[in-house]
Amino acid sequence: MATAPLLTATPSGDTLELRPGGSWTAANAATLERLSNDVAPQLDRAGVVKVDMAEVRELDTLGAWLLEKMSRRAASAGHRADVVGIADNYTGLIEEVRQVNRRTPAAPPARNPIVAKLDDIGRGTIGASEDVTAFLQMLGSLCIAILGVLRRPRSLRLTSLTYQLYRVGWQAIPIVVLITFLIGAIIAQQGIFHFRKFGADSYVVDMVGILVLRELGVLIVAIMVAGRSGSAYTAELGSMKMREEIDALSTMGLDPVEVLMLPRILALIFALPILSFIGSMAALYGGGLVAWFYGGMGPAIFIARLHEAVSVTHFQVGIIKAPFMALVIGIVACSEGLRVKGSAESLGKQTTTSVVKSIFLVIVLDGLFAVFFASIGM
């Protein structure tokens, strides 16, 4: 059935006779486009264009449109275009194609580049202030939900809370332990390597101890939790939003913040200090192992030095930060989840935003805490 498409153009005096033949279908699109482009210049010159379609074996929208385009081109140059020999079964299609593409959609008005830039900046600023509002709004509704729970402790979703704790806490332990162990080991190795030059090997223990307990333990764990659980929260809440599940909850008289967000955020607030503690221990263990095998410092000496080098204060400084970081991660994750719109793309975008924003805020928060603890002398 399918045959190669042809287009013969025979100029006779003032008349140009076009004889398309073969299969004018989408399967031969590339050939067809070339054929019709080749003949285009002749169309402008000819006085009368006659299209004889008797030899067209197959025709579809694409072929019909290309033929229609040729006759339109002739018509727009002020010439007559006659189409003859249309097979009965294609009349409807040809008629239909004559109607389309008559009206070019109005082009969007050109914008002044400077105005456009200003517009972008303005929108960006509004967007940033909306971010702050969304954060504060979520914090506020979270506080209201907590007050509600304090008034009626039974309204706390204990099952959900336990399940979330299991997911963000228990299930995160292996990866947290592995990563912090490696970080502790790397810090110790670097410390030993560089401190050895001036014979200060033993101070590696001070460095690892203080660094891990005060800063790195909690920071690394918070970043990992933001990437692991924060993104999951955003994606879950976002897809629930897309499928109107959150609206369904509110119409049943339930507060989505209380039902969905409170258990999730509380779970994070409980889990993060525990994970930070476990992470810090794993990092110290990694540091100790490296000190033993790479630095030749036995475990007994390491522990004794550690005992001298760190105090409970360092540990407190680290662990106090954890719940606040958890709160920031949870609020950002939930409020980004609620901003998901209808499309799959928007879900991906909000999940990315959630992770980037919560990691950024965690680091900013860590900096603020550093200033605070320095000023109170901890």
Next chain:
Amino acid sequence: MQEPAEQFAIRVRDLVVGFRRHVVIDHLALDVIRGEILGLVGASGGGKSVLMRTIIGLIPRQGGDIEVMGSPINHDRATRSAAGRWGILFQQGALFSSLTVRQNIQFPLRENLVLSDALMDEIATAKLEMVGLKPEDGDKFPSELSGGMTKRVALARALALDPAIVFLDEPTSGLDPIAAGDFDALIKTLQKTLGLTVFMVTHDLASLNTVCDRVAALADGKIVAIGPMRELLQSEHPWVRAYFHGKRSQMLQPRAS
């Protein structure tokens, strides 16, 4: 008279489809004649969508033969990648949400053909107008469309490569009666102009009545009745009787039956 193989768009013989031990399609036979609109009815969960998905090669079968436009269908890559063979309108439209309407329609063109951008735009606009939308709608995103528009765009995408067959999965579900009527009329018109074969899964008695040339009833994994609507209304099969003569259907019955 044409050759038998030429006459049929879809031939299904002795088809068996099941999930683990649960048999959904049980030795089913079905012929769809070229150029007709066939409506398929059946109980919810009775295997209508399974049958459609098996015919287009999305679900593996346990036995039987399927031929679409003379070529055998298998559950493999080759079948699924023969995109030009058919167009499919999924129930929810299944438009790509990150692409505009125009890009959605151009997607099959872009993937399967070598065309200049200008021509591709013209074809997309042509398809948009053929399904009754405005060229301006091409720049919208799927999330900005109403239910009826989504279905129309999905139909335009299904028709992008001018397939010989289109499969429609509940094309009028979720549309108000006016929009559903318009959509039925559109299917009929396009079927005539493009010479399509339409395989339509539907529960809409009005569309069965107005647009379908023949109606097939699927019950117990078999086609229990097939023919023009008049004949189905006289069918003695208990499920078919219940379907067309139930309380809900009675309101729509023509007095003649």
